[in-house]
Amino acid sequence: MRFVVLTILLIAAALPVLKADGPLRGSAPRQTLKDAFKGDFVVGAALSQRVFSEEDARGAALVKAQFNTISPENALKWQSVHPRPDTYDFSVADRFVGFGEKNQMVIIGHNLVWHYQTPDWVFQDAKGGAADRATLLERMRDHIHTVVGRYKGRIKGWDVVNEALNADGTLRQSPWFKIIGEDYIAKAFEFAHEADPGAELYYNDYSLEGEAKRKGAIRLIAKLKAQGLSITGVGLQGHSTLDLPSLEDEDATISAFAKLGVKVMITEFDVDVLPGAAAHRGADINTKIDLQDKLDPYRGGLPEPLQVDLAGRYSALFRVFLKHRDVLTRVTFWGVTDRDSWLNNWPVRGRTNYPLLFDRNYKPKLALDAVIQAAE
Numbered sequence: 001m002r003f004v005v006l007t008i009l010l011i012a013a014a015l016p017v018l019k020a021d022g023p024l025r026g027s028a029p030r031q032t033l034k035d036a037f038k039g040d041f042v043v044g045a046a047l048s049q050r051v052f053s054e055e056d057a058r059g060a061a062l063v064k065a066q067f068n069t070i071s072p073e074n075a076l077k078w079q080s081v082h083p084r085p086d087t088y089d090f091s092v093a094d095r096f097v098g099f100g101e102k103n104q105m106v107i108i109g110h111n112l113v114w115h116y117q118t119p120d121w122v123f124q125d126a127k128g129g130a131a132d133r134a135t136l137l138e139r140m141r142d143h144i145h146t147v148v149g150r151y152k153g154r155i156k157g158w159d160v161v162n163e164a165l166n167a168d169g170t171l172r173q174s175p176w177f178k179i180i181g182e183d184y185i186a187k188a189f190e191f192a193h194e195a196d197p198g199a200e201l202y203y204n205d206y207s208l209e210g211e212a213k214r215k216g217a218i219r220l221i222a223k224l225k226a227q228g229l230s231i232t233g234v235g236l237q238g239h240s241t242l243d244l245p246s247l248e249d250e251d252a253t254i255s256a257f258a259k260l261g262v263k264v265m266i267t268e269f270d271v272d273v274l275p276g277a278a279a280h281r282g283a284d285i286n287t288k289i290d291l292q293d294k295l296d297p298y299r300g301g302l303p304e305p306l307q308v309d310l311a312g313r314y315s316a317l318f319r320v321f322l323k324h325r326d327v328l329t330r331v332t333f334w335g336v337t338d339r340d341s342w343l344n345n346w347p348v349r350g351r352t353n354y355p356l357l358f359d360r361n362y363k364p365k366l367a368l369d370a371v372i373q374a375a376e
């Protein structure tokens with residue numbers, strides 16, 4: 001309750017400033033995101049192929065102007081680079097990395113070991129039954145060595161394992177876990193370190209701000225460190241809503257990971273403004289809910305009071321990030337503009353969402369100015 005009140009007060013306090021200087025009213029040229037946070041952390045976005053191939057020229061221009069780090073939305077996932085047992089295809093991934101190099105950006109690899117967007121054959125034997133432990137470990141080793149090895153010294157950090165935890169902090173019963181056993185995580189980090197000893201290696205997950213899941217991640221990372229494995233950082237995906245996670249939980253979560261001696265990154269940041277659909281917590285991409293009018297109320301545009309709420313929410317979260325600038329090294333948005341956000345299609349397909357800092361016409365939103373003001 002205290003935090004609901006605090007958030008309302010914060011938004012109310014920010015209102016006159018945002019109203020006076022907001023882009024909706026035409027203001028002086030603003031700083032770019034990468035300049036506003038220079039010396040604090042790098043700021044980035046996840047890019048679709050349309051953006052990094054520059055087919056979406058306006059999106060690409062926005063990225064070059066605003067961001068100094070990039071993540072691939074899909075281009076480096078297992079199904080994209082290694083669709084069949086004997087086929088690696090780096091044509092698209094190479095363009096992603098090339099875009100980052102051409103523009104001198106910090107390039108992030110996402111991701112090596114996950115239970116989604118990984119072809120079925122990975123977990124199967126020749127007859128379609130479950131593969132055995134030795135086979136799956138060898139496939140994982142080959143995949144990690146090939147992919148990380150190809151971009152050695154060029155990709156700065158890898159999401160080595162994505163989403164290995166349940167909400168209660170226990171290990172998810174993924175095919176990786178079921179076939180290899182719980183040491184699949186340690187093995188993934190070991191292989192990644194062998195493939196590029198200079199790369200930063202991360203554990204990445206959503207809803208780590210929840211206490212039970214956060215504690216599970218702390219146990220996991222502490223154990224990996226105790227085994228002498230190289231783990232550089234934890235990625236808090238940061239898929240947020242207008243009121244969750246609380247600022248208090250965000251703050252406590254970053255502090256808790258900092259205490260473990262790992263860097264903290266916000267890796268897939270966005271703020272969902274649409275009404276919560278049932279079972280709509282977290283970011284499990286398999287959640288699907290039918291489209292209904294009441295779940296999609298802003299098809300014609302986001303009402304001004306909500307633009308203000310979104311700006312206030314972004315500002316408050318960035319103030320928490322800035323407080324931890326000594327350990328928080330990166331903030332990456334999941335998408336560039338509202339038009340390309342996955343939240344238009346998750347957990348309900350075909351909605352009109354407004355989760356990012358640039359609108360469907362590539363124009364800055366009130367929230368962008370709020371974020372830049374937070375840095376000043």
Ligand code: GLA
Pocket residue numbers: 073110162206237268283285342
């Ligand atoms: C998860 C994954 C991302 C992406 C988003 C939704 O958070 O880590 O790669 O798939 O879901 O698009």
